[in-house]
Amino acid sequence: MYGAIEAGGTKMVLAVGDDKSNIVETTEIKTRSPRETIPEIMDFFGKYDIEGMGIGAFGPVCLDRNSESYGKIGKSPKLEWVGFSWMEAFGKADYPVTIDTDVNAACLGEVKYGNGKGLNNVIYITIGTGIGVGVYAEGNLLHGALHPEAGHILLPVSGRDGFEGICPYHKNCFEGLASGPAIEAHYGKKPQLLLDDMSVWEQEADYIGKALMQYICCYCPERIILGGGVMHIEKLFPMIREKTLSYMNGYVDTKEMQNIESYITPAGLMGQQGIKGALFLASLK
Known part of the structure; x- marks a missing residue:
């Protein structure tokens, strides 16, 4: 055991x-x-x-x-x-x-038993209390000098309401703009109380799409798997796929991306x- x-x-x-x-x-x-x-x-x-x-x-x-x-x-x-x-x-x-x-453990679980099974290049992103990214590249988890902290990539701020992000280190990084606490800080309510406000989720999908565009350019994964509490909001997925394709603007045209529904997927192991x-x-x- x-x-x-x-x-x-x-x-x-x-x-x-x-x-x-x-x-x-x-x-x-x-x-x-x-x-x-x-x-x-x-x-x-x-x-x-x-x-x-x-x-x-x-x-x-x-x-x-x-x-x-x-x-x-x-x-x-x-x-x-x-x-x-x-x-x-x-x-x-x-x-x-x-x-x-x-997040690397979660990525490994998906690669071995879930929606990344059989693939050699997968990224798993958890979007919840924080944002973390696990990278499985050429059949191995990526560590480097420490480990990827790709939840802290800087993103251009969208909207005109003055929200700058909440990360104490970077303000407008991915986590600072799009994590669950960032949504609450931005709109004054917990995400589950904002389900009917489409402008919230359009903004969220925009930030996630910007981040995925950068990950695709950096890692060129065979699949992107999204997990975490925020991703329980299923209506985000079609908006994220649309935003990602828009930001890519045809630049990376792989066979995997031609089927965007199977390329950007939810986690497959029920938590x-x-x-x-x-x-x-x-x-x-």
């Missing part, structure tokens, strides 16, 4: 499963301080004979296995977790621990892409 943690800023999903990522037991706990959260995690996994652990963690997080900081949280908005080390937390475990970002991806990480030798 393998253990998996999808460590989000709001909640943590814990699961035990087999080497095919079939889940035997799962639970959710609230993300509090490490001092409060880690004992709950250990209690859950203590019931099982675990052979490996996979963790998809919010970040920034060090992913360099050769570094003493492997698994350590960097400058996170979750201030209590800054400097926390997943490797130190599991230091006494007698099984290997593999760590990646939460389990992150935990299934973490289970797959756990099974890696």
